[in-house]
Amino acid sequence: DTAVSQTPKYLVTQMGNDKSIKCEQNLGHDTMYWYKQDSKKFLKIMFSYNNKELIINETVPNRFSPKSPDKAHLNLHINSLELGDSAVYFCASSQEGTNTGELFFGEGSRLTVL
């Protein structure tokens, strides 16, 4: 069973479209994240939710809207896609209060905007 799973793995779309990426974790963790990895492999946090509550919201255009229906799911909706949104988007989860609190990552969703 995959611990953190994202769908879709690949997404190719036109500029101006709206798309969503879904994430689910079965680790029982209480915190989930979205990270963006650009073409230079730089990983930058976008959002974090703890028990469905938004706790980290970095400087991200408001075209990006996360939604957490429950603590096991965190989805990312992107409106009016732009060329610069092309990247790999990683979902991750962690358990606050544990000894290490390391992030468990999904396999990533590669978004290509044409």
Add this chain to the structure above:
Amino acid sequence: AQKITQTQPGMFVQEKEAVTLDCTYDTSDPSYGLFWYKQPSSGEMIFLIYQGSYDQQNATEGRYSLNFQKARKSANLVISASQLGDSAMYFCAMREGIYSGGYQKVTFGTGTKLQVIP
């Protein structure tokens, strides 16, 4: 200012040799955790090793060890007996305020691309 600095964009190492990947960090928080992740060409992020700021001993996990020098704010990853499968991007990361409560993001460095030569 960069919280995590990895100054080696790329490195080569001969198979079976040891290699050190550098990482320095910047924080004024006394409680923090340092992580290393591996990202092979297939793209997934694999957790390798963790060091807490209050840990007295350097962390080790199999062939991976973390050379933690707190005063110098460095947390270098040492890979012993390199294997071809070690060729990947390696990211150093930090979580601050791990014992002070609240929620702190994990910040990543820019990564080092390691290539193991047969």
